[in-house]
Amino acid sequence: MNELSRTLKTDEITQLVLKKTLDIVCGKWRLYIIFQLTDQACRYGELRRRIPEVSEKVLVQELKELVALGVIEKTTYGETPPRVEYSLTERGRKVLPILLQLKTVGETFLEV
Amino acid sequence: MNELSRTLKTDEITQLVLKKTLDIVCGKWRLYIIFQLTDQACRYGELRRRIPEVSEKVLVQELKELVALGVIEKTTYGETPPRVEYSLTERGRKVLPILLQLKTVGETFLEV
DNA sequence: CCTTATACTAACCTTTTGGTGGGTAACCTA
DNA sequence: TAGGTTACCCACCAAAAGGTTAGTATAAGG
DSSP: OHHHHHHHHHHHHHHHHHHHHHHHHOSTTHHHHHHHTSSSOEEHHHHHHHOTTSOHHHHHHHHHHHHHHTSEEEEEEOOSSOEEEEEEOHHHHHHHHHHHHHHHHHHHHHOO | OHHHHHHHHHHHHHHHHHHHHHHHHOSTTHHHHHHHTSSSOEEHHHHHHHSTTSOHHHHHHHHHHHHHHTSEEEEEEOOSSOEEEEEEOHHHHHHHHHHHHHHHHHHHHHOO
16 A cells, blocks of 8 residues: 555656656747757747747747746846847756757657 | 758758657657556556556547557457557667656756 | 837637547457 | 456547737837
């Protein structure tokens, strides 16, 4: 019984961990956005221009979510016209190599 | 113009690659299913019992999708009651280490 | 004083994903 | 002959994800 409850608990933790990962990774554009910020911070408009296929609403929404998750951070300069920059957080930079490796997964399954 | 079209093409390839990756990874239960097959093949019913939270329909559906993607394979033994086993394909085993690393991502963002 | 630029918000709609509750075939055992 | 076991299928439904279109504040530039 004790062992069972320990097993259950481990499963629950694994599920939590995986859920968090999926929150960060899933969503059609999240990885794409993260990869755009690999080297430097990027303004909102610049992101729009670099990923023209994503709709405005979704981009804003995804950026907000990634900020809430702690993957990226937002810096607002009180200027007009407004200037806002997005960049990776420390944690974001920490996991970036793993996320970049995910390309290998896609490549492996696209090979003939 | 040549450079632009080359850039566009690269972007398209990146998008294809990422899409393929997301197909494999996303979905509430896909990673979970893949991880269950790390060491040995597993029967359908065994998977059901190991992941009780997933509904029957969704499990079947996810298994089918993973087979179609080439991540896992299905072996049917013509017995009654039926026996069906799922296991990782060669490609599946190849990318498994990368997928396992994804746990690190979740852990990083769950830390206090 | 009208336009332009930037970084958004809000209302609304469609598609995709995940889930429930039933049913099925085939053989074995009691 | 009734019930158990296994690995599914089908019709239907709710919620989440993704997308379109229009509108906003502010200041600088012509």
